Amino acid sequence: MARTKDPAVRTLLVERAAHMLRTREPITLRSLVAGTGVSTMAVYTYFGGMDGVWKALRQEGFTRLGARLATVTMSTDPVRDLTALVVAYVGNALDHTDLYRVMFDANFDLEDAQAADDTLEYLVRAAERGRRAGRFRADIDPLELAIQSWAIGHGLVSLVATGPLPRRTLGHGAPMLTALFISAGDRSDGCRTSVEQGWKQLTPPGEEPGAE
Amino acid sequence: MARTKDPAVRTLLVERAAHMLRTREPITLRSLVAGTGVSTMAVYTYFGGMDGVWKALRQEGFTRLGARLATVTMSTDPVRDLTALVVAYVGNALDHTDLYRVMFDANFDLEDAQAADDTLEYLVRAAERGRRAGRFRADIDPLELAIQSWAIGHGLVSLVATGPLPRRTLGHGAPMLTALFISAGDRSDGCRTSVEQGWKQLTPPGEEPGAE
DNA sequence: ACTATAGCACAGCAATGCTATATAATCGGG
DNA sequence: CCCGATTATATAGCATTGCTGTGCTATAGT
DSSP states (O other): OOOOOOHHHHHHHHHHHHHHHHTTOOOOHHHHHTTTSOOHHHHHHHHSSHHHHHHHHHHHHHHHHHHHHHTSOOOSOHHHHHHHHHHHHHHHHHHTHHHHHHHTOSSOOOSSTHHHHHHHHHHHHHHHHHHHTTSSOTTOOHHHHHHHHHHHHHHHHHHHHTSSSOGGGGGGHHHHHHHHHHHTTOOHHHHHHHHHHHHTTSOOTTOOOOOO | OOOOOOHHHHHHHHHHHHHHHHTTOOOOHHHHHTTTSOOHHHHHHHHSSHHHHHHHHHHHHHHHHHHHHHHSOOOSOHHHHHHHHHHHHHHHHHHTHHHHHHHTOSSOOOSSTHHHHHHHHHHHHHHHHHHHTTSSOTTOOHHHHHHHHHHHHHHHHHHHHTSSSOGGGGGGHHHHHHHHHHHTTOOHHHHHHHHHHHHTTSOOTTOOOOOO
């Protein structure tokens, strides 16, 4: 018995906000709706306020991350695949630096808290396959190995994305993952080549992905 | 031929800002100077604006981190010491969560850019001692090992501090560092005990350090 | 002591996020 | 097919934000 929200408006605003983040325009209540035809009130009906916009933006970040992880094609080599997933994680952070920063902002609250777990799940499954394939010891917990891989990727790329480390430092990711996987039971020589196979997918420093 | 700035005012404001950060009061131009007797203009004469306050706050964060790293007593076991330094880094991040977040905020610019390098230098020196002591291979670059240790500590604690991982996840730090040090040449059994020696300094989850 | 310089206090500016109120649109029931 | 209740939307206004302009005052150097 009343008007219904138009979901197109919501996605329009989220995408515009993500775009403004990328172009480094300050995202304010008024600048966000400027030129879209919708009024400032729309922000409150769809997001409850600017906080809601940021929350939706974090969600969008995880959605894009999930989409990127989904593009990683699985091979017969689980160690390569796990590495490739970490590389995809790092690549996503580099391609959407500002959105990536927002994702882990002050208050980490998402609309769908499951989203973060879902992305981790990609890593967990690869770790599981690695254990089943005999690359990792039987007493290795796939979740723990996934978390450790995540921490390595996140630690490196966040230090690079926020400034303190130069971009070439990302190269340390391969030896670090190799060390981790070997400690999980993988054989030294095979691990190195697997990780290198997965790691070489990383976008080279000079090559920025087509801006917008 | 004119008035001079009183350095006490500057430190007063920085410490007050750090305190407000800790108590989660919003830091605004007016709230910062409220009750201090100084007027809003002081913020501009001493910091050039609120941006300058945040920059000084980042600097303060690195100063406190450096002070904490300096308290780590060096032993005859460089691997233990390197681990203890990472533990100190993690502990500092947990004790000053909000300041830690500010340190790696949007634009990573410090008043003294050297400060970040200085903290890393602690790790580098421990890695050097480890190599001289024969714990790490001769071809290991102490700087690289330090960066990798940093990335592990930072990755873990930042994922914990910003929300996605529960605090107990920090326990993964020990096996990760062990894997890293073994890959750098340390012997398996000795490494494990060294890392455990250094790691047990970490503040247990339940025990919050005396607030204020 | 005099003066030029720089710190300081106050007031006011545009811009911010948010809310109150009034208007208009639309879905459900008859 | 229309009507009314309900909800989105538009506009205006609020307190607060960071910042700047204007004098005033304190002080360091000659």
